[in-house]
Amino acid sequence: MTSPVTLDRRDGPHGEVVLRRRAEHFEIIANGTFLMDTSDGRSERLLVDAALAALPEESRSGASVLVGGLGVGFSLAHAAADPRWGRIVVAEREDAIIDWHREGPLSAVSGSALADPRTVILHTDLVTHLRTSPDTYDALCLDIDNGPDWTVTEDNESLYSAEGLAACAARLNPGGVLAVWSAQPSADFEDSLRNAGFSGVRTEEVPVARGVPDVVHLGIRPR
Structure with a gap:
């Protein structure tokens, strides 16, 4: 396996974030934990597609989506490639990740999506935004951890609590969809959603060739 090359390393209020290149792909590491890379992207695209498909058919055209966070940009780019999304808001708390997309190597993934007039990047903590913003959306596509059972920082754990899920529901329009990416299935989180x-x-x-599959957990706010 090709050894990674560190392109940038930043210390911020939430710890260290690192951008690495391994052969032709880029990797994001947060506090020593591998978050994601540009080698595949199927699960990030599923996150967006599954949320849109779960909306009532009459709500899919012009639907609004909040993507949290920016990551390597696959979810944003995939949403921007679909004309049915009417408003695409991305919440990202790390300055470095936003910089890597706007002016760095990850602009190759997200450049056209960032230029799309439907796209808005919010430099904010997702958990704080969900709890304090008056805005509502048709879909929340959340991918800020390796899953409900494996968070990048301790303060993210509250997102998957009863209080955090209530905040998610409050940000959704009636009939709206919550989609949460995870590196492994979580029966406990399914129970929490219910x-x-x-x-x-x-x-x-x-589907993966071996090992535990990535998943997207889905729930709908009742009308």
Whole structure:
């Protein structure tokens, strides 16, 4: 396996974030934990597609979506490639990641999406935004951790609590969809979604050759 080359390393209020290149692909590491890379992207695209498909058919055209966070840009780029999304808002708390997309190597993934007039980048903590913003969306596509059971920082754990899921529901329009990416299935999180009042709770998998599949957990805010 090709050894990675560190392109940038930043210390911020939430710890260290690193951008590395391994052969032709880029990797993001946060506090020593591998987050994602540009080698595949199927699960990030599923996150967006599954959320849109779960919306009522009459709500899919012109739907609004909040993507959290920016990551390597696959979810944003995929949403921007679909004309049915009417508004695409991305919440990202790390200055470095935003810089890598606007002026750095990751602009190759997200450049056209960032230039799309439907796209808005919010430099903000996702958890704080969900709890304090008055804005509502048709879909929330959340990918800020390796899953509900494996968070990047301790303060992210509150997102998957009863209080955090209530904040998600409050940011959704009636019939809106919450989609949460995870590196592995979580039956406990499915139960948490149901206990928080979400309906239609299910988990979609990304098939892999070996190992545990990436998944997207889905729940719908009742009308």
